[in-house]
Amino acid sequence: xxxxxxxxxxxxxxxxxxxxxxxxxxxxxxxxxxxxxxxxxxxxxxxxxxxxxxxxxxxxxxxxxxxxxxxxxxxxxxxxxxxxxxxxxxxxxxxxxxxxxxxxxxxxxxxxxxxxxxxxxxxxxxxxxxxxxxxxxxxxxxxxxxxxxxxxxxxxxxxxxxxxxxxxxxxxxxxxxxxxxxxxxxxxxxxxxxxxxxxxxxxxxxxxxxxxxxxxxxxxxxxxxxx
DNA sequence: CCAGACGTTGTT
DNA sequence: GTCTGG
DNA sequence: CCAGACGTTGTT
DNA sequence: GTCTGG
Numbered sequence: 310x311x312x313x314x315x316x317x318x319x320x321x322x323x324x325x326x327x328x329x330x331x332x333x334x335x336x337x338x339x340x341x342x343x344x345x346x347x348x349x350x351x352x353x354x355x356x357x358x359x360x361x362x363x364x365x366x367x368x369x370x371x372x373x374x375x376x377x378x379x380x381x382x383x384x385x386x387x388x389x390x391x392x393x394x395x396x397x398x399x400x401x402x403x404x405x406x407x408x409x410x411x412x413x414x415x416x417x418x419x420x421x422x423x424x425x426x427x428x429x430x431x432x433x434x435x436x437x438x439x440x441x442x443x444x445x446x447x448x449x450x451x452x453x454x455x456x457x458x459x460x461x462x463x464x465x466x467x468x469x470x471x472x473x474x475x476x477x478x479x480x481x482x483x484x485x486x487x488x489x490x491x492x493x494x495x496x497x498x499x500x501x502x503x504x505x506x507x508x509x510x511x512x513x514x515x516x517x518x519x520x521x522x523x524x525x526x527x528x529x530x531x532x533x534x535x536x
Numbered sequence: 537c538c539a540g541a542c543g544t545t546g547t548t
Numbered sequence: 549g550t551c552t553g554g
Numbered sequence: 555c556c557a558g559a560c561g562t563t564g565t566t
Numbered sequence: 567g568t569c570t571g572g
């Protein structure tokens with residue numbers, strides 16, 4: 310699954326890679342946790358990209374208590390089109406969650422060992438996301454929130470964890486944003502195309518297997534809170 | 537019909 | 549053990 | 555995901 | 567809001 314990730318890349322580089330305007334600067338994040346703001350790109354009114362921060366943990370529009378979002382941090386790619394909590398967002402409100410690494414915890418007889426997973430050159434990437442707007446009936450304020458899709462881990466990663474976030478590389482971000490959810494065939498194609506198994510993520514290189522080495526400083530043990 | 541959920545993860 | 553909050 | 559809580563009473 | 571379970 311995906312319960313923690315990083316975003317250390319400078320906004321200017323993200324803006325370039327995702328061809329979207331971003332704020333000039335925001336803090337480096339080594340340990341993004343559920344309920345915290347995450348950097349996201351979604352389709353704006355005119356269809357152009359729009360950068361925003363969204364609370365991690367999707368709060369469905371019909372929720373009467375925003376705390377339900379804490380249990381909606383991930384959505385299974387296999388079933389997201391049908392689930393009541395996600396269906397509407399899947400059809401109309403997909404987004405890109407900006408990241409450059411994520412953590413998975415492997416259970417061992419001694420406890421849990423965190424692994425840090427990132428691309429070979431440490432490039433940033435997008436995670437497939439859905440977003441919603443929830444209006445607080447108390448004060449009429451709105452909360453934008455999101456969830457991250459997960460899929461079965463590629464064979465090489467199963468020793469660490471059976472499921473991983475859907476990582477969008479190359480042209481997959483654009484396809485994720487524009488795919489027609491009604492078209493089951495195309496949905497199949499996109500979900501397969503964005504599965505890391507077909508991409509260049511190498512889970513058995515030192516990036517993954519030696520979290521003690523070379524990783525950002527929050528690894529092993531994970532630092533509490535961001536840098 | 538109403539009431540209550542609406543989700544994911546794990547399995548040395 | 550299980551749930552909540554971050 | 556992890557860390558931390560997990561409960562009630564009261565009105566000196 | 568919409569679906570499931572009783």
